Amino acid sequence: MKTKSVVVVDLEIMSGTPVFSGTRVPIQTLIDHIRAGDSLDVFLEDFPSVSLEQALAFLNSAGN
Numbered sequence: 001m002k003t004k005s006v007v008v009v010d011l012e013i014m015s016g017t018p019v020f021s022g023t024r025v026p027i028q029t030l031i032d033h034i035r036a037g038d039s040l041d042v043f044l045e046d047f048p049s050v051s052l053e054q055a056l057a058f059l060n061s062a063g064n
Helices: 027-035 040-046 052-062
Strands: none
Touching (some): 040 052
16 A cells, blocks of 8 residues: 655645645755754644654654
8 A cells, every 4th residue: 555655846835845745844844943953842833734643754764
């Protein structure tokens, strides 16, 4: 079974900036929060349209 991608790149959404699927939240925003020392909870509070599952899936795939 194929699962829905966590990241979407579509020229019609944020001019092709990679975003979390179903949102207009750029992946880079999560990266910036983590680099700034913010917790994942802070990011999720700031961007409630991103689910915990999406954020964890991205972070897990980025760490591989």
